[in-house]
Amino acid sequence: MVLVFILSVVLALVIIAFFTLAERTVIASVQRRRGPNVVGIWGSLQAVADGLKLAVKEIVIPSKANRDLFLIAPTILLALSFVHWAIIPLGYYDVVIDSPLSVLFILAISSLGVYGIILAGWSSNSKYAFIGALRSAAQMISYEISLSLIILPVIMLVNSFNLTEIIFFQQEAGWLVWALCPLFVAFFISMLAETNRTPFDLPEAEAELVAGYNVDYSSITFALFFLGEYGNMFVLCMVITLLFLGGWTGFAAATLPLGFWFIAKVLGFAFLFIFVRANLPRYRYDQLLSIGWKILLPLTLGYLVLVAGTLYGAVLPVSLVDWVITYLDVTTLTHTN
Numbered sequence: 001m002v003l004v005f006i007l008s009v010v011l012a013l014v015i016i017a018f019f020t021l022a023e024r025t026v027i028a029s030v031q032r033r034r035g036p037n038v039v040g041i042w043g044s045l046q047a048v049a050d051g052l053k054l055a056v057k058e059i060v061i062p063s064k065a066n067r068d069l070f071l072i073a074p075t076i077l078l079a080l081s082f083v084h085w086a087i088i089p090l091g092y093y094d095v096v097i098d099s100p101l102s103v104l105f106i107l108a109i110s111s112l113g114v115y116g117i118i119l120a121g122w123s124s125n126s127k128y129a130f131i132g133a134l135r136s137a138a139q140m141i142s143y144e145i146s147l148s149l150i151i152l153p154v155i156m157l158v159n160s161f162n163l164t165e166i167i168f169f170q171q172e173a174g175w176l177v178w179a180l181c182p183l184f185v186a187f188f189i190s191m192l193a194e195t196n197r198t199p200f201d202l203p204e205a206e207a208e209l210v211a212g213y214n215v216d217y218s219s220i221t222f223a224l225f226f227l228g229e230y231g232n233m234f235v236l237c238m239v240i241t242l243l244f245l246g247g248w249t250g251f252a253a254a255t256l257p258l259g260f261w262f263i264a265k266v267l268g269f270a271f272l273f274i275f276v277r278a279n280l281p282r283y284r285y286d287q288l289l290s291i292g293w294k295i296l297l298p299l300t301l302g303y304l305v306l307v308a309g310t311l312y313g314a315v316l317p318v319s320l321v322d323w324v325i326t327y328l329d330v331t332t333l334t335h336t337n
Contacts, residue, residue: 012085016230017047023274030278057219062124065216069123074217074224077116081231083109088238089164091248091259103161106239107148110194113232114140117203120225121213132212135285136196136203142292143193149300150183150190153307154243167247177244183303184244186296188272191236193292195229198277202285237269238262 021036021043028035036043061067087102089095099105114137121133154176155161158169170176177184193200204212214225241247241262250261283291 012082012231012234013227015234016227017051019230019234019270020050021047023277026271026274027278030275051223054223055220059219059221060216062126062216064125066123066125069119070216071221073116073120073123074214074221074228075116076119077113077228078224078231080109080113080116081228081235084232084235087163088235089167089242089247090262095164098164099162101161102163103151103155103166106235107144107151110147110232111144113228116228117213120217124213124216126216128210129213129215132203132215136213139193139196139200139202139288139292142289143190143296146186146292146296146300147190147194149297149304150187151243152304153180153183156307156311163242163247167242167249170246171249175244175246175249180244180303180307182299184240186299187240187244188269189291190296191233191240192273192276193288195233195236195273197233197273199280199283200288201282202288233273234266234270237266237273240269241265 024046025035025043036046039046039049061070084106086096087099087105089098117136117140118133121129121131121136124130154166157176157179158166160166160169192198196203204214214222217225245265248259248262
């Protein structure tokens with residue numbers, strides 16, 4: 001199992017390296033300009049050249065920075081992004097840790113990722129880096145609430161926290177994207193915000209923060225942040241595939257390997273990340289938080305009440321209506337007195 005996990009991490013690093021090449025090529029095509037085309041055949045070795053450049057450059061540490069925390073922060077972010085891979089089922093029982101609480105494990109590890117960014121911004125002893133870290137913390141916490149509320153109806157329908165059992169349920173009942181389509185769209189929007197990707201890349205705004213929480217990082221320490229961000233992006237692509245699109249199940253599982261469908265779905269979501277980045281402008285920070293608190297949160301709460309009422313009768317909606325009526329009566333009496 002340990003060997004499988006190590007191989008998974010190495011494979012993930014290779015995938016991330018060449019995904020950056022694909023991202024730059026697709027964005028260049030959308031913007032009608034040349035992408036990487038010098039290093040290697042059709043620029044195929046550009047990712048290798050960039051990795052070597054970052055590895056051999058000198059690590060520059062600001063004189064007033066907290067040296068230990070400054071170096072630990074990117075390591076924490078990268079390590080947490082790869083811990084997820086141990087809990088992701090890639091096929092029938094093809095998982096390192098098949099925990100009955102795998103969904104809770106993913107939520108818990110995702111919530112810890114903000115500590116690496118906070119440490120990076122604080123330990124740099126720079127106003128720009130610190131403001132970028134605070135932005136990221138507020139943004140990630142806001143959208144983690146929506147992510148949790150989106151996952152709850154899935155758990156209620158399947159009656160399990162285990163990702164493998166969620167896949168088995170969808171094999172019998174069909175993909176959950178059809179029953180939970182609004183939550184599926186909300187989950188994808190939350191994915192963009194959770195990974196600080198365009199149009200929600202406010203923590204790394206170069207216009208007003210120079211570069212954000214990683215402004216003082218260079219060489220391999222900057223590469224660790226880069227790898228951690230893309231690692232989290234692929235993890236969330238796998239999670240949305242498992243929760244809503246049936247994981248490794250496909251339309252013609254008898255003629256194509258099960259792994260083909262899983263990889264195709266994950267790469268499809270990864271392409272959507274690139275497409276959104278190439279086409280949408282950046283939101284203002286108040287707009288970003290308004291989407292999370294005023295649109296996604298009421299939507300997910302309403303859908304949660306709807307699913308709970310459908311599964312368990314009208315107990316929850318009736319109780320909610322009674323609570324609202326009682327609250328209004330008490331408020332009316334208070335203002336009257």
